Amino acid sequence: MANDKKVLTMDSLNPCVKIMEYAVRGPIVDRATALENELKNGASKPFTRVVKANIGDCHATGQKPITFIRQVLALVTYPELLMKNGDFPEDAKNRAKKILDACKGGSVGSYSESPGLLAIREDIAAYIAKRDGHPSNASDIIMSTGASDGIKAIITLLLTGKDGSGKAGIMIPVPQYPLYSAVIAEFNAYPIRYYLNEENQWSLDVSELKHAISEARAHCVPRAIVVINPGNPTGQVLTRQNIEDVIRFAKEEGLFILADEVYQHNIYAKGSKFFSFKQVMKEMGEPYSSMELASFMSASKGFMGECGYRGGYAEVINLDPQVKLQYMKSISAKLCPPVSGQAVMDVIVNPPQPHEPSYKLFEKEKEFVLAQLREKAKLVTDLFNSIEGISCNEVQGAMYAFPCIKLPEKAIEAAKEVGQTPDAFYCFALLEETGICTVPGSGFGEKEGTYHFRITILPPQEELREVLGHFKEFHLRFLSRYS
Amino acid sequence: MANDKKVLTMDSLNPCVKIMEYAVRGPIVDRATALENELKNGASKPFTRVVKANIGDCHATGQKPITFIRQVLALVTYPELLMKNGDFPEDAKNRAKKILDACKGGSVGSYSESPGLLAIREDIAAYIAKRDGHPSNASDIIMSTGASDGIKAIITLLLTGKDGSGKAGIMIPVPQYPLYSAVIAEFNAYPIRYYLNEENQWSLDVSELKHAISEARAHCVPRAIVVINPGNPTGQVLTRQNIEDVIRFAKEEGLFILADEVYQHNIYAKGSKFFSFKQVMKEMGEPYSSMELASFMSASKGFMGECGYRGGYAEVINLDPQVKLQYMKSISAKLCPPVSGQAVMDVIVNPPQPHEPSYKLFEKEKEFVLAQLREKAKLVTDLFNSIEGISCNEVQGAMYAFPCIKLPEKAIEAAKEVGQTPDAFYCFALLEETGICTVPGSGFGEKEGTYHFRITILPPQEELREVLGHFKEFHLRFLSRYS
Numbered sequence: 028m029a030n031d032k033k034v035l036t037m038d039s040l041n042p043c044v045k046i047m048e049y050a051v052r053g054p055i056v057d058r059a060t061a062l063e064n065e066l067k068n069g070a071s072k073p074f075t076r077v078v079k080a081n082i083g084d085c086h087a088t089g090q091k092p093i094t095f096i097r098q099v100l101a102l103v104t105y106p107e108l109l110m111k112n113g114d115f116p117e118d119a120k121n122r123a124k125k126i127l128d129a130c131k132g133g134s135v136g137s138y139s140e141s142p143g144l145l146a147i148r149e150d151i152a153a154y155i156a157k158r159d160g161h162p163s164n165a166s167d168i169i170m171s172t173g174a175s176d177g178i179k180a181i182i183t184l185l186l187t188g189k190d191g192s193g194k195a196g197i198m199i200p201v202p203q204y205p206l207y208s209a210v211i212a213e214f215n216a217y218p219i220r221y222y223l224n225e226e227n228q229w230s231l232d233v234s235e236l237k238h239a240i241s242e243a244r245a246h247c248v249p250r251a252i253v254v255i256n257p258g259n260p261t262g263q264v265l266t267r268q269n270i271e272d273v274i275r276f277a278k279e280e281g282l283f284i285l286a287d288e289v290y291q292h293n294i295y296a297k298g299s300k301f302f303s304f305k306q307v308m309k310e311m312g313e314p315y316s317s318m319e320l321a322s323f324m325s326a327s328k329g330f331m332g333e334c335g336y337r338g339g340y341a342e343v344i345n346l347d348p349q350v351k352l353q354y355m356k357s358i359s360a361k362l363c364p365p366v367s368g369q370a371v372m373d374v375i376v377n378p379p380q381p382h383e384p385s386y387k388l389f390e391k392e393k394e395f396v397l398a399q400l401r402e403k404a405k406l407v408t409d410l411f412n413s414i415e416g417i418s419c420n421e422v423q424g425a426m427y428a429f430p431c432i433k434l435p436e437k438a439i440e441a442a443k444e445v446g447q448t449p450d451a452f453y454c455f456a457l458l459e460e461t462g463i464c465t466v467p468g469s470g471f472g473e474k475e476g477t478y479h480f481r482i483t484i485l486p487p488q489e490e491l492r493e494v495l496g497h498f499k500e501f502h503l504r505f506l507s508r509y510s
Numbered sequence: 511m512a513n514d515k516k517v518l519t520m521d522s523l524n525p526c527v528k529i530m531e532y533a534v535r536g537p538i539v540d541r542a543t544a545l546e547n548e549l550k551n552g553a554s555k556p557f558t559r560v561v562k563a564n565i566g567d568c569h570a571t572g573q574k575p576i577t578f579i580r581q582v583l584a585l586v587t588y589p590e591l592l593m594k595n596g597d598f599p600e601d602a603k604n605r606a607k608k609i610l611d612a613c614k615g616g617s618v619g620s621y622s623e624s625p626g627l628l629a630i631r632e633d634i635a636a637y638i639a640k641r642d643g644h645p646s647n648a649s650d651i652i653m654s655t656g657a658s659d660g661i662k663a664i665i666t667l668l669l670t671g672k673d674g675s676g677k678a679g680i681m682i683p684v685p686q687y688p689l690y691s692a693v694i695a696e697f698n699a700y701p702i703r704y705y706l707n708e709e710n711q712w713s714l715d716v717s718e719l720k721h722a723i724s725e726a727r728a729h730c731v732p733r734a735i736v737v738i739n740p741g742n743p744t745g746q747v748l749t750r751q752n753i754e755d756v757i758r759f760a761k762e763e764g765l766f767i768l769a770d771e772v773y774q775h776n777i778y779a780k781g782s783k784f785f786s787f788k789q790v791m792k793e794m795g796e797p798y799s800s801m802e803l804a805s806f807m808s809a810s811k812g813f814m815g816e817c818g819y820r821g822g823y824a825e826v827i828n829l830d831p832q833v834k835l836q837y838m839k840s841i842s843a844k845l846c847p848p849v850s851g852q853a854v855m856d857v858i859v860n861p862p863q864p865h866e867p868s869y870k871l872f873e874k875e876k877e878f879v880l881a882q883l884r885e886k887a888k889l890v891t892d893l894f895n896s897i898e899g900i901s902c903n904e905v906q907g908a909m910y911a912f913p914c915i916k917l918p919e920k921a922i923e924a925a926k927e928v929g930q931t932p933d934a935f936y937c938f939a940l941l942e943e944t945g946i947c948t949v950p951g952s953g954f955g956e957k958e959g960t961y962h963f964r965i966t967i968l969p970p971q972e973e974l975r976e977v978l979g980h981f982k983e984f985h986l987r988f989l990s991r992y993s
Contacts, residue, residue, distance in 0.1 A: 034733060087621065105580045136817060172844075185517075335621060336848060337846075349519075363820075
């Protein structure tokens with residue numbers, strides 16, 4: 028009865044919230060946390076600790092922060108440290124002074140401009156210009172609280188304010204990082220799902236894109252296409268040709284391109300190279316070079332993995348000038364992204380240069396992380412492909428493997444009985460028996476009748492080897508149990 | 511023609527974005543920034559610098575950070591500093607260690623749980639329990655990126671997913687901090703505006719609340735009431751009696767209470783005391799004590815003014831347990847609020863204790879800021895009330911004065927001619943002639959035919975005196991020009 032008096036009940040709750048899902052932090056993670064607590068309280072388990080391979084949380088799995096980033100951050104935080112001789116390298120001090128000069132009142136405790144401190148946006152533009160070989164403008168850089176917040180801000184602009192078949196349609200890959208489906212659900216937009224081609228290294232087939240959009244036209248007004256490159260959860264690095272195809276498709280269909288390029292530093296495979304959508308568009312010439320594009324970047328991935336600082340930005344080009352003003356207005360009520368996250372981003376895009384004292388250490392730390400990731404990407408790919416009933420595309424980039432598992436009919440039935448998807452059933456069993464926490468493929472979307480899971484390649488090499496050993500044993504046990 | 515090819519034009523842009531406004535960072539601020547640049551480039555103006563009294567940005571106007579906050583922050587940022595003997599007080603080191611222990615991998619660079627680090631939420635709950643004399647539970651504390659982000663998250667839950675008269679109605683004060691109207695516009699909800707009683711120290715009259723909600727029922731489904739206490743932009747501190755009246759009203763009407771209590775440390779007037787909505791509800795007993803309530807707090811205001819760190823939290827009580835789970839799910843896709851902002855909040859709610867080495871300095875710095883604000887609140891109130899044609903309620907709390915100005919008919923006509931509201935016309939003239947940037951009352955809402963502006967009391971005392979002197983001269987000049 029007490030419940031009847033609540034304003035918010037499951038009946039009155041925003042229905043968009045009810046349908047929204049975000050698998051990366053879903054029920055399996057809750058169970059993993061519960062298991063951790065059981066272990067802490069002395070429960071006996073077939074494993075001694077839980078390995079959270081569900082989320083791309085670099086420092087959580089033991090990666091060390093890049094020294095120069097944290098030195099600059101400490102200095103801007105507590106400028107008294109600038110007075111001490113010898114404790115901090117000169118380039119860290121100079122950078123900190125530059126950032127503090129850009130802050131109102133010389134404090135990172137003041138609000139920045141809503142799109143971020145101009146001095147930092149200039150550094151970002153310089154980084155992009157150098158990366159692509161094409162000019163970039165600080166006025167097109169809009170910083171955000173992680174990339175997610177920037178993505179939401181752009182999708183907000185694209186909504187139609189209409190319901191039913193007038194809804195904004197946003198094309199998203201399947202499988203996809205579930206932020207997109209979550210935001211689309213929350214905003215009552217329409218997800219136009221296109222399947223990545225697993226047989227061809229998770230590439231985007233234009234025929235599939237065309238098929239998906241033509242099916243969707245009855246249900247929505249298509250406005251944009253999301254492409255995640257390097258792929259999450261799929262780990263592919265798109266070829267330049269594939270990017271060109273997508274750009275042509277978007278032009279034909281009148282779509283805004285949302286390029287999620289947060290893993291741009293995470294390229295491992297021989298022959299793979301990162302091309303930004305902007306670079307490819309610019310080099311395709313008109314009419315492609317003046318298409319509207321938002322490219323997203325984050326401080327949370329790459330070699331730095333500074334997730335907790337929530338640094339991110341979007342480069343948004345070719346906007347109608349009046350729309351640009353509305354965009355700036357729309358982000359102003361959020362006041363500004365965290366200034367410490369902005370400072371982290373500044374160091375990422377403008378690292379120490381060869382003549383500066385911190386250069387060597389920075390490069391060494393960066394290369395160490397990336398080299399480890401490169402080895403682990405290969406280790407994981409090879410291991411999964413060595414197991415019967417599992418196939419795994421090469422982890423060319425990003426931080427995840429997304430292997431395909433053939434599940435026995437009996438396992439599929441057993442999953443049905445307990446009301447789980449077959450891959451969730453598999454991942455829960457994996458967690459209970461080995462302590463390895465992964466995310467079921469169904470949380471990202473997958474072709475009907477196929478089953479996957481996402482596992483990060485982040486645990487330290489030795490631990491990862493051990494994890495993969497336990498995984499293999501589990502898999503064989505699971506197969507024999509349900510065969 | 512090129513414009514025709516854009517996906518996003520003023521015609522296709524989300525209509526909710528178009529109607530959204532956020533006056534605190536509106537056109538007058540753009541003009542102030544332009545003036546600053548003109549001055550920098552040597553332009554001759556009747557003033558030598560622009561005083562941005564438009565926004566509650568404490569450090570921007572010269573307030574110094576609290577040492578202990580920044581020491582703890584520097585230590586968690588760059589834990590190498592923990593090794594140095596003597597550079598940092600022991601209590602700062604201990605606090606930093608406690609926070610790092612709560613972080614995955616011992617790094618503030620890892621993601622926290624979506625509602626924030628448990629250890630910090632426990633400190634927040636302890637702070638609230640001590641403040642109110644009633645228990646508080648860490649599981650009811652949900653940290654956010656500034657208070658704004660937390661407010662948006664709760665309003666999201668309250669939306670109905672319907673259009674027209676099925677829209678969610680959210681009661682907001684007039685005048686109000688325009689975050690609320692901006693979020694309501696963005697989310698296509700319905701603002702139920704109720705007028706604060708300027709004649710009675712900006713109190714909430716229940717008759718006005720009843721009038722507003724009954725008028726609105728034809729247009730929406732009323733779901734919640736927003737109360738800002740201490741008031742922004744109005745500077746009042748609600749009496750306990752007034753809070754009780756509002757709670758009874760909300761109960762009768764079946765409304766969720768959103769209590770914006772970010773200025774809870776900013777109480778200046780003799781006889782004024784801060785009562786939290788939670789405390790009053792709890793002490794009213796059933797059925798009031800089990801009403802749904804969200805109270806918001808920020809690291810950006812109070813005595814610390816750490817706006818740039820974007821720290822904030824909501825205490826959300828008496829939620830239906832299933833709704834609570836949905837709420838937690840709904841914030842999970844944002845991953846987590848900035849961990850450095852969480853750390854700032856930890857120090858605010860759990861400051862050094864009398865036996866600890868940093869206690870004296872912390873208290874001294876805190877009291878200095880608050881004592882200055884107290885004096886400035888009085889200074890501003892007295893000054894405005896000494897000017898003919900201006901009346902100003904006592905600034906009892908928060909950081910703003912919101913004086914009422916009588917404008918001559920000729921000024922009102924002149925404003926019409928240039929397409930401005932009369933108070934925007936006045937504020938622009940003030941800016942051009944004195945360099946003082948304020949926000950026109952129309953940006954917050956005001957009774958028809960009345961004119962106001964919001965000015966912060968943040969500039970340092972001497973500067974504020976000077977500013978107020980220039981203001982007075984301007985006002986008299988303005989009056990004589992249009993009389």
